[in-house]
Amino acid sequence: RDILEANDRIAEQNREIFNQNRVLVINLMSSPGAGKTTLLEKAIDALKNDIHIGVIEGDIETTRDAERIAAKGVPAVQINTKGACHLDGNMIRDTFNEFNFAELDLLVVENVGNLVCPAEFKIGEDFKVMILSVTEGDDKPGKYPLMFHESKVLLVNKIDLLPYVDCSMEKIREDALKINPEIVIFPVSCKTGEGLDAWFSWLKEKVKGKK
Amino acid sequence: RDILEANDRIAEQNREIFNQNRVLVINLMSSPGAGKTTLLEKAIDALKNDIHIGVIEGDIETTRDAERIAAKGVPAVQINTKGACHLDGNMIRDTFNEFNFAELDLLVVENVGNLVCPAEFKIGEDFKVMILSVTEGDDKPGKYPLMFHESKVLLVNKIDLLPYVDCSMEKIREDALKINPEIVIFPVSCKTGEGLDAWFSWLKEKVKGKK
Ligand SMILES: Nc1nc2c(ncn2[C@@H]2O[C@H](COP(=O)(O)OP(=O)(O)OP(=O)(O)O)[C@@H](O)[C@H]2O)c(=O)[nH]1
Ligand SMILES: Nc1nc2c(ncn2[C@@H]2O[C@H](COP(=O)(O)OP(=O)(O)OP(=O)(O)O)[C@@H](O)[C@H]2O)c(=O)[nH]1
Ligand SMILES: [Mg+2]
Ligand SMILES: [Mg+2]
Numbered sequence: 368r369d370i371l372e373a374n375d376r377i378a379e380q381n382r383e384i385f386n387q388n389r390v391l392v393i394n395l396m397s398s399p400g401a402g403k404t405t406l407l408e409k410a411i412d413a414l415k416n417d418i419h420i421g422v423i424e425g426d427i428e429t430t431r432d433a434e435r436i437a438a439k440g441v442p443a444v445q446i447n448t449k450g451a452c453h454l455d456g457n458m459i460r461d462t463f464n465e466f467n468f469a470e471l472d473l474l475v476v477e478n479v480g481n482l483v484c485p486a487e488f489k490i491g492e493d494f495k496v497m498i499l500s501v502t503e504g505d506d507k508p509g510k511y512p513l514m515f516h517e518s519k520v521l522l523v524n525k526i527d528l529l530p531y532v533d534c535s536m537e538k539i540r541e542d543a544l545k546i547n548p549e550i551v552i553f554p555v556s557c558k559t560g561e562g563l564d565a566w567f568s569w570l571k572e573k574v575k576g577k578k
Numbered sequence: 579r580d581i582l583e584a585n586d587r588i589a590e591q592n593r594e595i596f597n598q599n600r601v602l603v604i605n606l607m608s609s610p611g612a613g614k615t616t617l618l619e620k621a622i623d624a625l626k627n628d629i630h631i632g633v634i635e636g637d638i639e640t641t642r643d644a645e646r647i648a649a650k651g652v653p654a655v656q657i658n659t660k661g662a663c664h665l666d667g668n669m670i671r672d673t674f675n676e677f678n679f680a681e682l683d684l685l686v687v688e689n690v691g692n693l694v695c696p697a698e699f700k701i702g703e704d705f706k707v708m709i710l711s712v713t714e715g716d717d718k719p720g721k722y723p724l725m726f727h728e729s730k731v732l733l734v735n736k737i738d739l740l741p742y743v744d745c746s747m748e749k750i751r752e753d754a755l756k757i758n759p760e761i762v763i764f765p766v767s768c769k770t771g772e773g774l775d776a777w778f779s780w781l782k783e784k785v786k787g788k789k
Contacts, residue, residue, distance in 0.1 A: 400714025452694035503611025
C-alpha cells in the first residue's frame with residue numbers, strides 16, 4: 368500500500384541521521400502492560416553509567432511513561448498519537464529537535480501497546496525488540512505471528528508469575544522459533560531482576576558495535 | 579472517514595437481522611491474552627442450559643479459539659483476518675450462513691486482541707464488553723481511553739493475581755468511571771470463578787430483555 372511505502376522512505380531518512388551519529392535505535396513493542404516501561408527503567412538503572420540513553424515514548428494519551436523515564440535522569444520525549452494505534456516515521460522525525468544525537472549511544476522508541484499494527488511500520492530503527500508477558504498465555508506466537516516474525520529479540524517477561532498461570536515457556540520458544548528461527552529469546556522478570564543481565568550485556572554489545 | 583461510514587451502514591444492516599431474530603449480540607474486546615476465550619468457556623458452562631449461545635471468533639491466524647469454544651458444544655465460527663487488527667461489519671456478515679439465528683438467544687463476537695482499533699468499528703452489536711487483566715497495570719483507562727469510553731461493561735479479570743502485581747483496583751475503577759460514568763464494572767477471576775455469577779446474572783437479564 369502507498370501509506371507503507373511513503374512511511375518506508377521517511378524511516379530510511381531517519382535511519383541515515385541515526386547512522387551519521389552512530390546511535391543504535393531499537394523499536395520496543397508489546398501488548399499493553401507487558402512491561403515495556405518497567406524494562407526501560409531497569410535498563411537505565413543498569414546501563415546509564417556505561418552508555419548515553421534517550422527514549423521516545425509513544426502512547427495514545429497521557430505523559431505518564433515519559434515522566435517515569437525522565438525521573439531516571441535520561442532525556443525522554445512523549446508522543447501522543449491521539450488515536451493512532453502505532454508510531455510511524457513522521458512522528459519520530461518530529462521529535463528530532465528535542466535530542467542531541469551526537470551525545471547519544473542508544474535511542475529506545477517505546478511504541479504504543481499493540482501486538483499487531485506497530486510491526487508493520489518502520490521508524491528508522493536498527494531492529495525491533497518485542498516483549499511477551501507470560502500472563503498473556505503461550506499461544507500468542509501462532510495467533511499474532513507478524514510481530515514475532517519482525518522482531519530480532521523476544522523478551523518473555525513476568526516469569527515470576529509462572530507458578531500462577533497456565534503458560535509453557537517451551538511452547539512459546541518452539542512456536543516463536545517456528546515463525547522466526549533467528550529470534551533471540553530472553554526469559555526475564557522486571558520485578559525480581561531474573562534474566563535481565565544477559566539481555567543488558569547483549570544490548571551493550573550491540574551499542575558498542577555501532578560505534 | 580469514509581471507511582468508518584461505510585462500515586456503519588453494514589453494521590446497521592447486521593443489527594436489523596439480529597433484531598428480527600431477537601438475538602442479543604455483544605462485541606467482546608481486550609488486549610491479547612486478557613481472558614476473552616476463557617471467560618466465554620466459563621460463561622457457556624454456566625449458561626448453556628438456560629440460553630442458546632453462538633460464538634464468532636476473530637483472530638489474525640489459527641483456529642484455536644473456535645476449537646476451544648466448539649469443544650463446549652456450542653456453534654462457533656472462526657474468522658481469520660490475515661493481518662487486519664480488528665473485525666468489521668463485512669467479516670461478520672460473511673458468517674451469517676453458518677448460523678440459524680432463529681435458534682440463538684446470545685451471539686458473542688470475540689474480537690482480535692487489541693486495546694485500540696476494535697473500539698472504532700461497529701459490527702452490529704447491541705453493546706461492547708471489554709476485559710482488562712490486572713496484570714496489565716492500573717494506568718490503562720487513561721492511556722487507552724476509547725475502549726473504556728465505548729464499552730458498556732468492564733470486566734477486570736485475573737484478580738487471583740492481585741497479590742503478585744502492582745495494581746490498584748480503586749484506581750482502575752476511578753479512572754474508568756472518569757472516562758465513562760455509565761460503565762458497569764465486574765471484578766472477576768476466570769481461574770477461581772470469583773465474581774463471575776454477578777456478571778452471568780447481569781448478562782442473562784439482558785438476553786431475556788431482548789426476547
Ligand atoms: N509481576 C510482575 N509485574 C511486572 C513485571 N514487569 C512489569 N510488571 C507490571 O506490569 C504492569 C505494566 O507495566 P508497564 O511497564 O507499565 O507496561 P507497558 O508495556 O509499558 O504498558 P503500556 O505502555 O501501557 O503499553 C505494571 O503494573 C508493572 O509493575 C514483572 O516482571 N513481573
Ligand atoms: N491466573 C489467571 N489466568 C487466567 C485467567 N483468565 C485467563 N487466564 C489465562 O490467561 C491466558 C490467556 O487467556 P485467553 O482466554 O486465551 O485470552 P484471550 O483474551 O482470549 O486471548 P486472545 O484471543 O489471544 O487475545 C491463558 O493462559 C489463561 O489460562 C484468570 O482469571 N486468572
Ligand atoms: Mg509503557
Ligand atoms: Mg481468545
